Amino acid sequence: MMVIRPIRQSDYLALLSIAEESGHGFTSLPVNEALLKAKISRSERAFKSSNETLENDCYLFVMVDTETDEVVGTSGIESTVGLRDPFYHYHQGKVTHYSNELNVYNTVDILTLGNDYTGATEICTLFLSKKARHGTNGRLLSRFRFLFMGQNKNRFSDTVVAEMRGVSDEFGQSPFWAWLQEHFFSMPFPDAVHRVGMGQKSFIAELMPKYPIYASLLSAEAQAVIGQVHEQTKPALALLEQEGFCNRGYVDIFDAGPTVEAKLDDILTVKNRQEYSVCIGELEGGKEYIISNLEVADYRATVATLSVNVEKSAVMLNTELASILKVSEGGKVSIIALR
CATH class of the missing domain: 2.40.40.20 (Barwin-like endoglucanases)
Known part of the structure; x- marks a missing residue:
């Protein structure tokens, strides 16, 4: 039987193994002892807190096989995001250029950098070990969070978001990032993701273009992956869509994976x-x-x-x-x- 429980310090080696297996693009689990142990400590404080109000808390859970006592997955909730560290996204929009004199009318897609989800609750850090990807395990590892949130609404925001992992290859290369790297950054995609995982986000504000990006100026490969998810992330996205999550045009600034959102009270599991x-x-x-x-x-x-x-x-x-x-x-x- 698979059981979900709060993480504890004795789970560090298991969490490290999961972080290593998760691979490139999984920013919430950096392969770094100090940061992983700090994440566990922060989670332990959140679970022990009797303060049932909205705080900057992290609730990190593990899935355990009761027959072997082995940790085979993890799943987390950030009660609020963006209050201490910026929470960046691109928003997909449109602008129209029209000339009466020439009778030319063009509508183009743009990407605008912003922090619109500041203060929202984020469900995150969901990863199931390959050997445990069968039966009901994936569904349990995703949906139990909504039971927990429904039972403790005061600890979470009215808006819940989830960043879905975008497209990258087996070497960790993202077509979207390749274009950004060429024009604005001078580091490979895995390095940028690792920096974010380590909490080093200042380079985003320093180097990211401040003005809207015309999507048509991106490479064809970069345009093709905007709003698309990594192959391994498709089942997780499908489960969230069944819960009522939808994409309102927000994508990740590194790999252009979609961010989906829902109101807490409208999430199917919370309601039912x-x-x-x-x-x-x-x-x-x-x-x-x-x-x-x-x-x-x-x-x-x-x-x-x-x-x-x-x-x-x-x-x-x-x-x-x-x-x-x-x-x-x-x-x-x-x-x-x-x-």
């Missing part, structure tokens, strides 16, 4: 989750659900086949599942149908 009382007994046949306790520091979530009594607002758990979820008879759990 139900809280039920726990009854301890023998599990009977039923539907598959994502189920979690209502804790913060001791948060647990998993997928299980459950029998739910809607009239009594009760759900039956056997002793093993109740123990995994850290709940007892009469306690409360949050559930959402897996499909």
Whole structure:
């Protein structure tokens, strides 16, 4: 069984392994001991905090295989972005050039640098190890976050965003960045991504073009990947779209991957989750659900086949599942149908 829990310091080596496996373009997991350990410490502080207000917090979770006690994935939530470090995006827009005298009318696409998502909550750092990419694992690793957020709305913003990894090749080269590198920067794409992961963002403000970029001036290869996602990211994007996330024209400044957004209360899992009382007994046949306790520091979530009594607002758990979820008879759990 796969179980979601908050990360802890003893997970450092597992997180490092995930960071190494994630490869190029995954800015939220730099392969750096000091930064990874700092991220774990920051997450531990957030989970232990009793202050149920919107702060600059990071909630980082891991997925654990209960049979082997091996960490096979990670998933995170930044409660707010852009308040301490700039949160840059390009916004896709249009301008029209028209000459009455010549009777020439042209509409062109432009990219405008901005910080429009400052203060939003970001879901991030989702990565599932290749050996665990099967069954319901990907769906659990993505959707449980919305159960957690729905149970703790005061800790998160009304707007939730997710940056999707853009197109790059097996060597970490991005067609979009190649054009920016040629004209404005003098560093390879992996180096730029690594700098951002290390928190070194000042070079963006210093070197990034301040005025709108005419998309037609980009190379054909760069234009083709604007708003497109990395092959490995397509399943994650599909899950978010099912939850109600959509792209409003914002793309990443490095690889032009899309940023999708949703209002917290409009996210499908947040809207449809139900809280039920726990009854301890023998599990009977039923539907598959994502189920979690209502804790913060001791948060647990998993997928299980459950029998739910809607009239009594009760759900039956056997002793093993109740123990995994850290709940007892009469306690409360949050559930959402897996499909």
